[in-house]
Amino acid sequence: MGMSSEIPVTYDSYGRMNFHPEFHGKQKTPWSTTDQKFLIENYAALGPEQISLTLERTIHTVMTRAYELRKSGLMSKPAKRTYNKRIRTL
Numbered sequence: 885m886g887m888s889s890e891i892p893v894t895y896d897s898y899g900r901m902n903f904h905p906e907f908h909g910k911q912k913t914p915w916s917t918t919d920q921k922f923l924i925e926n927y928a929a930l931g932p933e934q935i936s937l938t939l940e941r942t943i944h945t946v947m948t949r950a951y952e953l954r955k956s957g958l959m960s961k962p963a964k965r966t967y968n969k970r971i972r973t974l
Contacts, residue, residue: 900933900943910940915949923949924959933971
């Protein structure tokens with residue numbers, strides 16, 4: 885069967901999944917060194933949506949963290965802009 889949750893999945897105007905307790909269990913918790921390392925090493929290849937599902941945080945939070953890490957020099961800027969396809973859950 886599918887998920888037992890009665891809470892619908894909603895998206896913002898950019899097509900990003902809004903906070904949902906089943907997918908974003910770590911939201912509002914401090915970033916671990918392991919999670920931050922995963923973000924830095926995989927962001928370019930996987931994209932923010934896949935990273936968000938893996939790390940259980942919203943896409944917006946993942947994108948904001950990547951921006952902050954790049955600004956502080958802990959994460960390199962992409963050589964070229966890539967566009968990752970959105971994953972829709974129904």
